[in-house]
Amino acid sequence: MTSEPVATASPALQLYDYQRRWVQDESRFKIAMFARQCGKTFTSTLEIVLDCLRAESQGQRRRWVILSRGERQAREAMNEGVKLHLRAMQAGFAEYETPFDASIRSLEVELPGGSKITALPANPDTARGFSANVLLDEFAFHQDSRAIWRALFPVISKPGLKLRVISTPNGKGNKFFELMTGKDDGWSRHSTDIYQAVADGLPRDIEELRRGAGDEDLWAQEFELKWLDEASAWLSYELINACEDDLAGLPQHYAGGPCYVGVDIGARNDLFVIWVVERVGDVCWTREIIARKRVSFAEQDALLDDVFERYRVLRACMDQTGMGEKPVEDAQRRHGSSRVEGVLFTAPNKLTLATLGKEAFEDRRIRIPAGDNVLRADLHKLRKETGPTGAPRFVAESDSAGHADRTWAAFLALNAAAGTSGPIEFRAVPSHPRGFDNLTDTAARLRMTAAQQYGGDDWAPPENTAW
Numbered sequence: 001m002t003s004e005p006v007a008t009a010s011p012a013l014q015l016y017d018y019q020r021r022w023v024q025d026e027s028r029f030k031i032a033m034f035a036r037q038c039g040k041t042f043t044s045t046l047e048i049v050l051d052c053l054r055a056e057s058q059g060q061r062r063r064w065v066i067l068s069r070g071e072r073q074a075r076e077a078m079n080e081g082v083k084l085h086l087r088a089m090q091a092g093f094a095e096y097e098t099p100f101d102a103s104i105r106s107l108e109v110e111l112p113g114g115s116k117i118t119a120l121p122a123n124p125d126t127a128r129g130f131s132a133n134v135l136l137d138e139f140a141f142h143q144d145s146r147a148i149w150r151a152l153f154p155v156i157s158k159p160g161l162k163l164r165v166i167s168t169p170n171g172k173g174n175k176f177f178e179l180m181t182g183k184d185d186g187w188s189r190h191s192t193d194i195y196q197a198v199a200d201g202l203p204r205d206i207e208e209l210r211r212g213a214g215d216e217d218l219w220a221q222e223f224e225l226k227w228l229d230e231a232s233a234w235l236s237y238e239l240i241n242a243c244e245d246d247l248a249g250l251p252q253h254y255a256g257g258p259c260y261v262g263v264d265i266g267a268r269n270d271l272f273v274i275w276v277v278e279r280v281g282d283v284c285w286t287r288e289i290i291a292r293k294r295v296s297f298a299e300q301d302a303l304l305d306d307v308f309e310r311y312r313v314l315r316a317c318m319d320q321t322g323m324g325e326k327p328v329e330d331a332q333r334r335h336g337s338s339r340v341e342g343v344l345f346t347a348p349n350k351l352t353l354a355t356l357g358k359e360a361f362e363d364r365r366i367r368i369p370a371g372d373n374v375l376r377a378d379l380h381k382l383r384k385e386t387g388p389t390g391a392p393r394f395v396a397e398s399d400s401a402g403h404a405d406r407t408w409a410a411f412l413a414l415n416a417a418a419g420t421s422g423p424i425e426f427r428a429v430p431s432h433p434r435g436f437d438n439l440t441d442t443a444a445r446l447r448m449t450a451a452q453q454y455g456g457d458d459w460a461p462p463e464n465t466a467w
Contacts, residue, residue, distance in 0.1 A: 017200040018192040019043040023050070027188035031165040031179055035194040035223045037209070038202060040166045044135055045081030047164070048117055051133075053089065056113035063115070063132035067122035067148070069141045070370065072246045074119040077137055078107055082117050127152035133162040140170035140177070141241050149175045168222045171238045177227065194223040215377030222373075234354060234382040234394065235407070239361045240368070241376075248286045249369030254278055254311065259287065261307060261316035262412025263331075264405045265300070265324040266293070272300050273409035274307055277366070277417060284366045284417050287311065289375070291406060297327060301334075308335055317412040321345040343412060350394050354382070356418065357411035366414065378406040 015023065022032060022043055034040035048064045055062040066082075068074040083104060103110040108118045120126045122142050127134075128151040142148055156163045167176050180189065198204055213219040220226040221237065228237070247253050257278045266272040273291045277284035290303055307313065316335070320328045320342030328342035343349060360366045369375060381396040381404045396404035 015043075016197065016202055018190070018197060019046075022190055023047045025188055025190070028161075029163050029186055030188045030190070032190035032192070033169060033180060033225050034166060034190075034192050035197055035225060036168055037204065038192060038194070038197045040168075041077055041081050041137055042084075044137070044164055044166050045077060046085050048133075048135060049082060049085040049089065051162075052111055052115040052117065056111055056115055059113075061114045061116075063130075064117045064135065065126075065130045065132045066117070066119040066135045066137055067127060067142075067152075068119060068137045069122060069143070070246055071121045072370070073138065074107060074121055077135075078109070078117075078119045082109055082119070122148050124148055124151040128155060131155055131158060131161075133164075135164040136166070138167045139165050139179075140167040140174050142174075143242055145175040169225055169227055170221070170241060171236055172227050173236070173238045181227075191225060193225045213373070213377070215380065217380060218373060218377045233380055234358060234384050235361055235379050237376065237380060239358075240379050243361050243364055243366050243368050244370035245285075245367040246370050248367040249289060249372070251288045251310070253285075254287045255280065256312065258314045259311040260284070260413050260416035261304075261311075261313055262409040262414070262416060263304065263316060263318040263327075264409040264412065265319045265321075265327055266405055270403055271405040272303075273405045274303060275406065275409035275413040276307055276311055276313075277413045278311070279417055282365060284360065284414060286366070286368050286410075289369070289406065289409075300327060301330060304331060305334065313339065315416040316340050317343050317416040319343060319345060319408065319412065341416070343415070345408075347393055353408070353411040353415055354384070354394055357407075357414050360414050366410070368410075375406060378404055379410070382407050 016039075018034075019039065022030075023046060032040065034043075045066070048066070052062045052064065066074065066077050068077055086104065086109060107120065108116060110116050118130075118132075122136070124144070124147045127148045134152065134156055136142070136148075136152075139145060165176065165179060169180075170176070179187065180191075192200075194204065194206060194209065198206060209223065210219055213223065217228055217233075221228050255278065257280060259276055259278050261277075262273075262275040264271070264273040264275075271291050271293055272295055273289065275286065276288040276290075278287050279285075288307070290307070292299070292303070295303075304316075308316075313335075316331070316339060318324060318328045318331060318340060321344055324342065328340065331340045332342075343353070368379075383395050385393055385395055394404075396407070
């Protein structure tokens with residue numbers, strides 16, 4: 001008589017080795033770097049849900065707060081993490097005809113025994129306002145991570161509370177870098193780059209991902225988990241990230257205010273880029289970025305005309321260098337020379353444009369689309385070097401994603417929003433300790449009278465505010 005093989009049940013959820021190591025680590029203070037697309041939020045929220053279920057099985061309650069970089073990311077943590085796990089748990093309880101009725105709201109869930117999980121956008125006030133276990137999600141990308149940390153840690157120091165910190169790297173100028181690189185301080189540290197994740201079973205084509213990243217620095221930082229030395233980058237990832245907003249880059253959010261346009265002329269292998277900003281108070285909100293490759297001058301004209309039709313454009317600055325001469329002349333004829341200005345990309349002019357642009361990023365006077373890796377890479381490409389004569393120059397590697405074309409279009413839009421026109425005045429000797437002049441009087445840099453700029457138009461000039 002032969003015995004029948006015994007069927008073994010496979011686990012409902014398969015975790016990769018690096019995920020299992022994280023979930024099974026019960027250290028009070030725990031921090032991890034995970035490469036992009038490795039499921040770090042999925043894994044971390046799984047630990048939270050399991051911790052709550054374990055507590056409720058023992059007649060206890062757990063309180064967890066997830067602090068994300070913004071509301072969109074908080075919703076993603078709930079929808080693609082916590083709620084996903086809870087639905088799986090509910091299905092499992094149903095198989096055993098055991099009631100499990102969790103109260104699920106937009107950014108909060110409550111389990112049958114009273115345990116709660118809440119997801120919120122992070123800021124010092126929210127960090128200070130909860131006495132609970134905390135997950136800091138993508139902490140390297142939080143605005144003012146040090147202020148959040150100062151507000152949070154006294155709260156989390158209550159005995160028994162747990163703290164989880166996860167992120168991909170974002171340069172060295174944030175609290176995540178300090179926490180991740182510390183030693184002998186009671187933290188349990190995990191690190192999983194894309195190569196380790198694939199070795200542990202994650203089904204990803206590394207070479208395909210690398211090509212898709214489109215930027216070696218981006219690949220090194222977000223997939224290989226390297227701390228980049230960004231000394232030569234004109235716009236660091238930290239600066240870029242600080243100006244990202246979920247509401248930027250969406251034309252439907254245009255409020256009808258004054259708009260300013262930057263146009264980087266491109267043909268053949270370079271991108272043609274139109275960058276539209278709307279000034280709201282002293283902040284330039286990106287409303288639309290149009291980027292096209294290998295389009296005819298007629299198509300470029302049509303795209304620009306459409307922008308003038310849909311937005312209240314007070315001023316547009318266009319790259320007039322080389323092949324840009326005719327597009328600028330044509331645009332001035334169609335829309336008026338008082339509204340369209342050509343800018344020659346000479347070395348002094350580029351320095352002034354770049355300085356104006358960097359100041360806007362440093363002072364957070366511009367908002368750009370969030371989560372756009374192609375845009376991030378393009379903004380990060382621009383580097384300042386010293387030429388053979390000692391004069392500064394700007395360089396950018398060219399690839400399929402562009403040649404910092406979006407960056408220059410953004411700087412041209414910010415120049416347009418500065419409220420003056422005419423030849424760019426170059427200041428050769430910086431007086432600011434950061435290495436460039438932090439001037440607030442834009443008229444000292446870019447001169448033209450209001451009468452010259454707006455004469456003959458139906459548009460009212462912007463307020464003469466220094467920003």
